[in-house]
Amino acid sequence: MDASTTESHPFDRAMALAPQTPAPGADGMLRLDGRTSADYANMVGPYGGITAAQALQAVLLHPARLGEPVAFTGNFAAALADGDFCVDVQPARTNRSTQHWLVTTRQAGAVVFTATVVTARRRDTWGATDARMPTAPPPDELPPMPPLPHPRWLARYDMRWIEGAMPRTWDGTEHPDSLTRLWVRDAPPRRLDFPGLLALCDVFYPRVWLRRATLTPIGTVSFTVYFHAGAEDLAVVGTGHLLAEARAQRFHQGYFDQSGALWRRDRTLLATTHQLVYYRE
Amino acid sequence: MDASTTESHPFDRAMALAPQTPAPGADGMLRLDGRTSADYANMVGPYGGITAAQALQAVLLHPARLGEPVAFTGNFAAALADGDFCVDVQPARTNRSTQHWLVTTRQAGAVVFTATVVTARRRDTWGATDARMPTAPPPDELPPMPPLPHPRWLARYDMRWIEGAMPRTWDGTEHPDSLTRLWVRDAPPRRLDFPGLLALCDVFYPRVWLRRATLTPIGTVSFTVYFHAGAEDLAVVGTGHLLAEARAQRFHQGYFDQSGALWRRDRTLLATTHQLVYYRE
Numbered sequence: 001m002d003a004s005t006t007e008s009h010p011f012d013r014a015m016a017l018a019p020q021t022p023a024p025g026a027d028g029m030l031r032l033d034g035r036t037s038a039d040y041a042n043m044v045g046p047y048g049g050i051t052a053a054q055a056l057q058a059v060l061l062h063p064a065r066l067g068e069p070v071a072f073t074g075n076f077a078a079a080l081a082d083g084d085f086c087v088d089v090q091p092a093r094t095n096r097s098t099q100h101w102l103v104t105t106r107q108a109g110a111v112v113f114t115a116t117v118v119t120a121r122r123r124d125t126w127g128a129t130d131a132r133m134p135t136a137p138p139p140d141e142l143p144p145m146p147p148l149p150h151p152r153w154l155a156r157y158d159m160r161w162i163e164g165a166m167p168r169t170w171d172g173t174e175h176p177d178s179l180t181r182l183w184v185r186d187a188p189p190r191r192l193d194f195p196g197l198l199a200l201c202d203v204f205y206p207r208v209w210l211r212r213a214t215l216t217p218i219g220t221v222s223f224t225v226y227f228h229a230g231a232e233d234l235a236v237v238g239t240g241h242l243l244a245e246a247r248a249q250r251f252h253q254g255y256f257d258q259s260g261a262l263w264r265r266d267r268t269l270l271a272t273t274h275q276l277v278y279y280r281e
Numbered sequence: 282m283d284a285s286t287t288e289s290h291p292f293d294r295a296m297a298l299a300p301q302t303p304a305p306g307a308d309g310m311l312r313l314d315g316r317t318s319a320d321y322a323n324m325v326g327p328y329g330g331i332t333a334a335q336a337l338q339a340v341l342l343h344p345a346r347l348g349e350p351v352a353f354t355g356n357f358a359a360a361l362a363d364g365d366f367c368v369d370v371q372p373a374r375t376n377r378s379t380q381h382w383l384v385t386t387r388q389a390g391a392v393v394f395t396a397t398v399v400t401a402r403r404r405d406t407w408g409a410t411d412a413r414m415p416t417a418p419p420p421d422e423l424p425p426m427p428p429l430p431h432p433r434w435l436a437r438y439d440m441r442w443i444e445g446a447m448p449r450t451w452d453g454t455e456h457p458d459s460l461t462r463l464w465v466r467d468a469p470p471r472r473l474d475f476p477g478l479l480a481l482c483d484v485f486y487p488r489v490w491l492r493r494a495t496l497t498p499i500g501t502v503s504f505t506v507y508f509h510a511g512a513e514d515l516a517v518v519g520t521g522h523l524l525a526e527a528r529a530q531r532f533h534q535g536y537f538d539q540s541g542a543l544w545r546r547d548r549t550l551l552a553t554t555h556q557l558v559y560y561r562e
Contacts, residue, residue, distance in 0.1 A: 070536050071503035071557045073354040075397050077374035077381040092385070092392045093358035098502065098559070100358040100395060102383075104373070111373045114381060114397055116356050118502050118557070122534035125562050128492065130459050131530035178411050211409065221379065221399050222352035224505050226538045226557045228531040249412035249542065250509040250550045253403035255351050257507045257553050259540060261530065269531045272538050274555050276352045276399070276507045278379070281406050 009190050010039035010156060011199070014050050015057045017087060024064065029090040032058050036082050040153040045080040047153035048220050049202030053195040055103040055115040058089040060194065065091075066099040067121040068231060069194050073224045074103075074115040081107055097121045122230055131272075133263045136162045139183035139241040157203055158187040160241070166205050167213040178207040178248040178258075189239035194227065197234060200242060200262060201225045201273035207248035207258050208279045217280040221255070229270045237264055246273070254278055290471050291320035291437060292480070295331050296338045298368060305345065310371040313339050317363050321434040326361040328434035329501050330483030334476040336384040336396040339370040341475065346372075347380040348402040349512060350475050354505045355384075355396040362388055378402045403511055412553075414544045417443045420464035420522040438484055439468040441522070447486055448494040459488040459529040459539075470520035475508065478515060481523060481543060482506045482554035488529035488539050489560045498561040502536070510551045518545055527554070535559055 014037035024030040040050040052074040059065060085107045093100045098120045105113035142160035164180030167173075184203055190196060206218040246260030260273045295318035305311040321331040333355040340346060366388045374381045379401045386394035423441035445461030448454075465484055471477060487499040527541030541554045 071356070073397060073503065073505060075352070075354075075381050075399060078376065092395050095359065100356050100392070102395060111381070114373050114383060116354060116395055116397060116503075118356060120502075120536070120559075122536070125532075125535050125560065126493065127531075127533045129531045129533075130492075130528060211411075212407065221401075222354065222397075222505075222507075224354065224503075224555060226503075226536075226555070228533045228536070228538070230534065247411060249553050250408075250410045251406075252408045252410075252509045253511065254406050255401070255403070255507075255509070257509070259553070259555075272530050272540070272555075274505060274507070274540075274553075278401075279406065 009188065010037065011186055011190055011196060013037060014040055015054065015195055017054065017058055017061060019061070024062065027090065028064060029088055030062050032061065032087045032089070033084065034087060035084050036080060038152065040156055041082065042151045042153055045082060048076060048223065049199035051080060051105065051113055052115070052202060052223055053199040055087060055105060055113060056117060056198050057195050058087040058103055059101050059117045059119065062089050065119060066094060067097065067119045069117055070120045070227050071118040072115065072198060073222065074113060075222050076113055076220050078110065078112045080112050083107070085112065129269050131261060131269055133243060133267045134181060134245065136181060136243060142183065156187055157184055159184050164210055167210065170213055170215050173213045175211050175213065178211045179245065180204055180210060181243070181245040183241040184244050185239060185241045191239055192234045192237040194234070197262065197271055198225050200244065201260065201271055203244060204246040204258065204260060206277060206279070207246070208251060208256055211248070211251065219278045220275050221278050223275045225271055225273045227271050229268065233268060233270065240265060242270065251279070290469065291318065292467055292471055292477060294318060295321055296335065296476055298335065298339055298342060300342070305343065308371065309345060310369055311343050313342065313368045313370070314365065315368060316365050317361060319433065321437055322363070323432045323434055326363060329357060329504065330480035332361055332386065332394055333396070333483060333504055334480040336368060336386060336394060337398060337479050338476050339368040339384055340382050340398045340400065343370050346400060347375060348378065348400045350398055351401045351508050352399040353396065353479060354503065355394060356503050357394055357501050359391065359393045361393050364388070366393065410550050412542060412550055414524060414548045415462060415526065417462060417524060423464065437468055438465055440465050445491055448491065451494055451496050454494045456492050456494065459492045460526065461485055461491060462524070462526040464522040465525050466520060466522045472520055473515045473518040475515070478543065478552055479506050481525065482541065482552055484525060485527040485539065485541060487558060487560070488527070489532060489537055492529070492532065500559045501556050502559050504556045506552055506554045508552050510549065514549060514551065521546060523551065
């Protein structure tokens with residue numbers, strides 16, 4: 001049986017959010033209940049890509065939503081605890097073809113995550129891709145990353161390293177650059193959709209670990225995804241691998257940035273993604 | 282007289298926000314009144330970099346603010362009209378060394394701009410810069426862009442093109458890439474600070490205009506800046522030029538992205554910046 005066609009995929013279970021009321025309030029606010037997923041557990045709390053995808057999912061579930069997501073920025077305000085959370089989602093402004101959303105995720109009344117999302121109705125226009133997809137051997141010619149018992153979310157992605165794999169020894173040897181390239185898809189395979197693609201954009205292990213071969217504590221503080229594809233473009237992927245790459249630009253006084261891109265095998269750029277990450281030393 | 286040492290600089294006048302109450306409310310919310318600046322007028326309404334800088338300024342003026350800005354994302358929900366606006370600024374979460382802010386700018390009660398801002402106390406850590414500043418002739422060897430009467434905000438920046446200047450003729454000739462490099466500073470010169478740097482991050486004219494030599498209508502929908510520098514690093518700039526560069530990655534169905542970087546002359550990376558921009562055809 002193809003796991004991608006059932007509702008039993010761990011990702012879909014993680015995306016299950018239950019509206020507290022049948023309809024949004026007068027201000028458009030809808031509150032949904034969710035629960036962190038043990039399948040996507042990180043060192044502490046859940047994998048950040050899942051927390052972000054849940055915020056996007058809340059927007060997608062809102063009955064007044066217009067169009068498809070084009071821009072997402074989420075801010076990790078505090079480490080999530082394993083357990084229940086609620087998501088408040090509200091349209092801040094609705095225009096003719098675009099809509100601006102505010103999302104706030106809380107645990108025990110305290111804000112743990114905030115996001116702003118732009119959705120839009122796309123139209124055909126002139127188009128071009130200036131970025132170039134790197135050449136790489138096809139995913140079936142590369143070995144999958146061996147399963148690691150911990151953290152659990154790693155087992156939810158099939159990763160095939162092309163360049164910049166996780167260091168094997170944490171001996172403090174400086175790596176000359178911070179570039180990682182890999183083929184990646186959900187494990188078990190799952191048909192790509194917007195929440196799935198958003199979560200994949202956070203799949204890169206911390207650039208500072210690669211650069212320094214040192215396991216310094218880290219935490220993403222802000223995470224942005226620009227979608228360059230509509231639902232039909234994602235459907236073409238099916239359950240196939242994406243080529244994903246990311247690199248840092250500067251590490252300075254406790255914060256580094258990371259910029260990445262995710263490509264379909266036919267060289268279509270699906271998303272670009274950026275984040276700012278805290279590191280301790 | 283050095284305009285940078287007076288309070289009469291147009292940028293400082295644009296940043297003037299008046300709190301409606303002497304202190305924030307019980308929820309930490311502070312409301313400030315502002316007015317768009319004719320000095321920074323764009324084709325319609327104000328230059329987007331100024332609207333974003335005003336949102337950051339509201340955070341900097343909040344009495345409970347902790348540390349310096351590290352990440353900023355602003356969403357342009359609607360075209361601002363010339364005239365009054367108010368900014369609501371509220372800390373969503375305050376941690377030991379980081380703070381998460383929500384900012385909403387309204388005109389006549391309607392949301393026109395939203396932002397999330399992360400501020401943090403920085404500490405000395407290991408550091409490195411992976412991105413490379415391009416080589417370029419010094420700014421004094423390049424001619425400033427000739428003054429254009431319209432839009433007015435262009436006269437507020439001293440721009441010296443290195444590569445990818447604004448097309449001279451709008452004849453639809455496709456340009457092979459979307460890269461622009463320039464030296465830039467405020468005009469008249471002004472000492473660099475966080476709002477000033479944020480506004481500079483929006484200084485690139487639309488990549489789609491360069492790529493196509495066609496004046497299609499455009500509008501930034503989401504704008505992110507990561508600060509890689511503290512106030513002391515900005516102070517070193519004084520009123521000097523920054524090297525700024527930006528390029529697009531994909532233009533698709535009405536939206537393109539842009540990634541950029543701003544450098545101090547001594548090759549210190551001060552900020553990286555990203556935006557998603559709507560274009561009409």
